[in-house]
Amino acid sequence: MSTDGIVPPAKSTAPPPRSPTRAGAILLSAPVGLTAACLMLAIMMGCMSLSIGNRTVESPPCEEGVLCQQGEAHVPGNEKVFVRYPLPYPHPPNLEISCTFDDCTVEKENRDGFLLKNPNCLGRTVKWKARGAKCEPPPVPPPITSAPGPAPAPAPAAELPAAPIPYEAPPPKPAP
Numbered sequence: 001m002s003t004d005g006i007v008p009p010a011k012s013t014a015p016p017p018r019s020p021t022r023a024g025a026i027l028l029s030a031p032v033g034l035t036a037a038c039l040m041l042a043i044m045m046g047c048m049s050l051s052i053g054n055r056t057v058e059s060p061p062c063e064e065g066v067l068c069q070q071g072e073a074h075v076p077g078n079e080k081v082f083v084r085y086p087l088p089y090p091h092p093p094n095l096e097i098s099c100t101f102d103d104c105t106v107e108k109e110n111r112d113g114f115l116l117k118n119p120n121c122l123g124r125t126v127k128w129k130a131r132g133a134k135c136e137p138p139p140v141p142p143p144i145t146s147a148p149g150p151a152p153a154p155a156p157a158a159e160l161p162a163a164p165i166p167y168e169a170p171p172p173k174p175a176p
Helices: 022-027 030-047
Strands: 055-058 066-075 080-084 094-098 105-109 113-117 124-133
Antiparallel strands (some): 055 066, 080 113, 094 124
16 A cells, blocks of 8 residues: 555445435325424414403303403503493493503593503503493384375475576686
């Protein structure tokens, strides 16, 4: 063996790479991956308690004739937010609010909502609970029955001219 400065490459003792097995190819296929992603999304969405608008209407824990509603509202820093009740009350309800530092205040209360004010520079999430009398549905008017009698006289028909009347434009105004 000559030693003219060239070193032969070292031989690797690692086994050659294997091609994926049929089971591995099936598990890594696109349909299986898509099914697994959909299943994980369904599990995550099922575990979350989603309520649109963060408002709920409770009826079982309240007494008869009392409407209980609760929810959350996010108030940005140094701003005011008007929160509407999902169902309005006939009179302003008893309102309770709470937030982390108890620094948000109710500026105005109506029968359909309230105005929250955040005096801080950071946003706050305010939890609220309102209890009040339910709005009674309007009474159903009795059906109107017409008594048989003489038929009303027909309205007189508007008289149309015998021939069309041409429209004449007003004269132009002189320029000042």
